[in-house]
Amino acid sequence: MEYDVIMIGSGPGGYTGAIRCAQLGLKTAIIEKYPSLGGTCLNVGCIPSKALLDSSEHFYNAAHTFAEHGIKLADLQVDLAQMIKRKQEVVDVTTKGINFLMKKNKIDEIHGVGSFVDPHTIKITKADGSEQTITGKNIIIATGSKPSSFPSMPIDKKRVITSTEALKLGEVPKHLIVIGAGVIGAELGSVYARLGAKVSFVEFADSMIPTMDKTMGKELQKAIKKLGADFYFSHKVTKVENTGDEVVVSADTPKGEQITLTGDYCLVSVGRRPYTDGLNLEAAGVKADNRGRIDVDEHLRTNVPISTRWAM
Numbered sequence: 001m002e003y004d005v006i007m008i009g010s011g012p013g014g015y016t017g018a019i020r021c022a023q024l025g026l027k028t029a030i031i032e033k034y035p036s037l038g039g040t041c042l043n044v045g046c047i048p049s050k051a052l053l054d055s056s057e058h059f060y061n062a063a064h065t066f067a068e069h070g071i072k073l074a075d076l077q078v079d080l081a082q083m084i085k086r087k088q089e090v091v092d093v094t095t096k097g098i099n100f101l102m103k104k105n106k107i108d109e110i111h112g113v114g115s116f117v118d119p120h121t122i123k124i125t126k127a128d129g130s131e132q133t134i135t136g137k138n139i140i141i142a143t144g145s146k147p148s149s150f151p152s153m154p155i156d157k158k159r160v161i162t163s164t165e166a167l168k169l170g171e172v173p174k175h176l177i178v179i180g181a182g183v184i185g186a187e188l189g190s191v192y193a194r195l196g197a198k199v200s201f202v203e204f205a206d207s208m209i210p211t212m213d214k215t216m217g218k219e220l221q222k223a224i225k226k227l228g229a230d231f232y233f234s235h236k237v238t239k240v241e242n243t244g245d246e247v248v249v250s251a252d253t254p255k256g257e258q259i260t261l262t263g264d265y266c267l268v269s270v271g272r273r274p275y276t277d278g279l280n281l282e283a284a285g286v287k288a289d290n291r292g293r294i295d296v297d298e299h300l301r302t303n304v305p306i307s308t309r310w311a312m
């Protein structure tokens with residue numbers, strides 16, 4: 001099968017791009033590694049985190065503000081399993097909407113890991129081990145990102161977790177240590193703080209959401225502090241250890257002293273890295289740096305030109 005465009009990755013970059021290509025009359029295929037479309041945003045990012053923010057806000061208001069309005073609730077409890085189930089239902093409805101859009105726009109949906117064989121050929125390795133090869137005049141890489149970490153904070157997905165695991169915990173942590181007070185740490189830290197967890201933020205920079213507006217960072221900190229959270233700014237995490245039932249986080253203070261914090265979960269939210277693993281970029285001659293970031297020009301074109309044989 002030969003396509004005008006092959007899109008690798010079905011996140012907000014991939015599915016919207018694929019729809020636009022199809023609308024322009026191009027024969028388009030979309031390849032996605034996971035069974036559901038929508039990428040990080042719909043499956044383990046924007047949508048599920050907002051679903052949990054919504055649910056946790058309801059709980060927080062019921063616990064802390066309803067009484068002032070003359071509404072009394074006896075025996076208020078968090079049913080986390082139901083909260084996570086509802087979140088998954090929200091995700092499922094949204095991702096099914098993307099399947100519908102693919103069908104509506106006659107885009108072929110192929111599930112499996114895509115990797116380059118040459119600049120115009122993609123091999124797709126499916127979950128059952130079988131392989132399919134397709135060719136395309138143009139190939140768009142929209143493979144997104146994965147949570148990153150540092151060697152001092154090895155992720156075990158049990159007690160030392162990323163945002164992906166934090167979106168489906170089996171219990172409300174007693175003490176959640178959040179490394180990195182950026183947007184993802186702030187969101188998920190506030191979800192669990194609202195549900196009753198003690199939350200401590202350990203951040204290398206001197207404020208929350210440090211890459212953004214300072215005033216917003218201060219306002220966000222004020223709001224999260226009201227939930228009872230602690231903040232350790234300008235602290236450098238040196239070690240994270242899963243000791244079985246607990247996690248011990250060691251950090252250097254701005255004065256060069258060392259502190260340790262003990263919690264039951266540690267969320268590592270120190271940023272995300274390009275997800276170009278397994279793409280076999282070399283076979284297409286696509287240049288990337290040693291962190292997997294693809295070199296692109298101001299039009300987001302890679303270094304590989306469209307050959308005249310294939311140009312549309």
Ligand SMILES: Cc1cc2nc3c(=O)[nH]c(=O)nc-3n(C[C@H](O)[C@H](O)[C@H](O)COP(=O)(O)OP(=O)(O)OC[C@H]3O[C@@H](n4cnc5c(N)ncnc54)[C@H](O)[C@@H]3O)c2cc1C
Nearest residue numbers: 009010011012013033039040041045046113114143144145
């Ligand atoms: C907890 C959290 C909350 C967030 N909240 C927000 C928010 O509120 N607002 C906002 O704007 N952004 C938010 N984001 C960021 C947002 O999710 C990303 O910016 C967005 O998903 C990027 O889209 P993308 O299409 O580039 O990549 P992705 O959504 O990551 O999609 C890439 C897809 O490519 C697939 N893929 C990768 N390699 C291959 C391969 N070789 N073969 C086949 N498929 C492959 C992946 O499986 C994935 O499905 C949040 C992120 C997280 C983690």
